Structures are given as structure tokens and as C-alpha cells.
Amino acid sequence: MLGLLNERPQSGYDLTKSFDADIGEFWNANHSQIYPLLKRMEDQELITHKTSIVGQKLEKKIYLITQLGTNIFKDWLHSPSILDQAHDEFILKLYFISNRDNPQIKIMVAEQLQLHQAKLNTLKQQKITKFPDQEHINQDYGHFLVLNHAINREESYLSWLNAIE
Amino acid sequence: MLGLLNERPQSGYDLTKSFDADIGEFWNANHSQIYPLLKRMEDQELITHKTSIVGQKLEKKIYLITQLGTNIFKDWLHSPSILDQAHDEFILKLYFISNRDNPQIKIMVAEQLQLHQAKLNTLKQQKITKFPDQEHINQDYGHFLVLNHAINREESYLSWLNAIE
DNA sequence: CCGTACATGTAACCCGTTACATGATTAA
DNA sequence: TTAATCATGTAACGGGTTACATGTACGG
Structure with a gap:
């Protein structure tokens, strides 16, 4: 989630869609897991949010990564990945290294x-x-x-x- | 665990070793997960246990699958397996079909x-x-x-x- | 006698799914 | 107007890991 929010600020709903789409191929999360986690991450000051109004009154929470969150994310991205048959962290990291020329x-x-x-x-x-x-x-x-x-x-x-x- | 107990009665410790060995390649479980689950399964009458004494006084609980447990296991073994990137049930079922000629x-x-x-x-x-x-x-x-x-x-x-x- | 393996448990915590619950927006 | 999608939450339950905790048996 830090990786996705590092790409662009977005809502819990948007994050849910990402997991349903391409990322879900190898790492899944449901909205009922995402919303409480967003709260926990905000408590830990890894992210913040601002409220945006859609239409007349629908409140949409746009989450943004903080400097602390960015640091934690980058530390993770550059840390070695061990083998785990259930979750492949290496693939996930690769997903976030979008630049083909990154050494x-x-x-x-x-x-x-x-x-x-x-x-x-x-x-x-x-x-x-x-x-x-x-x-x-x-x-x-x-x-x-x-x-x-x-x-x-x-x-x-x-x-x-x-x-x- | 029903599958393993269906092969032979054994202790929680023995089950733990199975998960550490070959089964762990695609499905894992620790002893701290196994012992409470054995209790829950006994409550559900899927298994029973008898106590065996090792050496002078070390109590070893040997778990046995019940008729109900066997039925549940066989139902599972013959049910279709859906795709799941985290846990491959088909592989697990294959593991328990030891007989090469099984149609x-x-x-x-x-x-x-x-x-x-x-x-x-x-x-x-x-x-x-x-x-x-x-x-x-x-x-x-x-x-x-x-x-x-x-x-x-x-x-x-x-x-x-x-x-x- | 000492270290490794045998043997069994609990506690705290987060992961993850299914179900419950509600309401607004938008396009046909 | 109605169905699909947008949008956000909670509750219950079991999955799963790490750490805490204890004690016995056995081989060298």
C-alpha cells in the first residue's frame, strides 16, 4: 500500500481496485482489510489523508504517503527478499521499480x-x-x-x- | 492434518515435522498453530487422542482420525479445487493420493x-x-x-x- | 554432564476472508 | 428509475508468525 501511495495519492477504494487488478495476481487484499489498515498506517504517521467531495456530498478520503512512509517504503524496496512460497516479495518489489534502466x-x-x-x-x-x-x-x-x-x-x-x- | 492423520495416528510433534519437511514446500504450519487446532478438531469430533508414555513420564498425545473425520477428509479430497495463488489445494490433494493407479x-x-x-x-x-x-x-x-x-x-x-x- | 531433539502448550499480534451494513453517483 | 459502480466502514472468525514458557529423553 505504501508502494501504491508512493506512485500517486489515492483512496482506499482505488487501492482495492489495484489489488483486484494486476497486483492481485500475486498479492491480494480486500477492502475490509484495506480500510482498517489505512487507519493504522495513519496512526503510525506513514500516511495522511485529505477529504474530497464527489458529486453533492459523497466523501472520498484521498491518502498521501508521508516522508516517513516514503523512507520506510524505500528501505523495504532495497532490502533483500527471502524465499516464501506463499508471498513473493521480490515480484512485488519489481512491480514498483517501473524504470527499466534502474540498476x-x-x-x-x-x-x-x-x-x-x-x-x-x-x-x-x-x-x-x-x-x-x-x-x-x-x-x-x-x-x-x-x-x-x-x-x-x-x-x-x-x-x-x-x-x- | 486430517490427511496426515488418515495415513497413520501421530502426535502434534510428528505433524509439525511433516510440515517442516516435504509438505512445507507448498503448505506450512507451526507447532503453535497445530496444537490449538488439534484441540479444536477434537472438540468437533474429527479426531480423538490417546496418551502414550515415552521414557519415564513424558506424555505424548497420539491423535487418531474418527469416522466423521475420515468422511470430511474424503469429501474434501474428491471436491474440485479452485485456483488460489497463495495455497494450491490441488497439489495438497495429489499428495494424499499415494496410489499411482487411482483413476x-x-x-x-x-x-x-x-x-x-x-x-x-x-x-x-x-x-x-x-x-x-x-x-x-x-x-x-x-x-x-x-x-x-x-x-x-x-x-x-x-x-x-x-x-x- | 551436556547439548540436541522430543514434546506440548499459551500470548500477542497481524493477516485475510466472508458477511453484515450503509449510502451516494452515474449512465442507460 | 434502476442497475452498476463508487465509496466506506465493522464484526466474526480462522489463518499464521514470533515470542514466551516449560520440561523430558537420549546419545555421546
């Missing part, structure tokens, strides 16, 4: 390449250890499929990373 | 193929609409990378699905 992209990609390569190596080692022959595969087919899925996931992630730039 | 696998795979193919089509259409030329790509590079990532993810998912059996 930060190369650094971040290199970092992720290393992490995912290490993960892939671990998974491949697990496969060799746990499924040395056909008999082990047949005895625990579900586990075998799932391990293959994780390997496939990491391999395609690596090929996507390598294709950046 | 259910083919049905589930076909279902997922359809869902992921539809998702891929939507994403590709979005890419054409939102990024018709190089200028649009340069203006919103972060969004472009993220969309490509989602497309890449779906394509590799489909190839993995097609490789099953």
Missing part, C-alpha cells in the same frame, strides 16, 4: 537467481535421496509428484529470471 | 488443465491489451515483468500437468 533490477535479479538455484539444488538432491528407484516412486507417488512440481516451479522461475533484460 | 488423478488433472489453460488465456489477452507496443512496456516495466511472470508460471504449471502419467 537495482540487476542486483535484485542476481540475488534471486542465487536463492532459487540453491533451492533447486536442494530439491534435486531430495529427489535423488528419497526416490532412488521406481519402487520408491510407486510407494509414495503423491510425494513424488509434489516434489517434481516444486522442481518444475524453480526451473521455470530461473528461466524467467534469466530472461529479464 | 481420480486423471479426473483432477483434467480439471486443473482446464482451469490453468483458461487462466493463461486471460493473462495473454491482458498482455496484448495492456502492452500493445514497446512504448507501453517501457512506461510500466514493473507491471510488464510481473505479467510475464504470471504467464511463465501458468505455462510451466501446464507442462507439469501434461507430464503426469
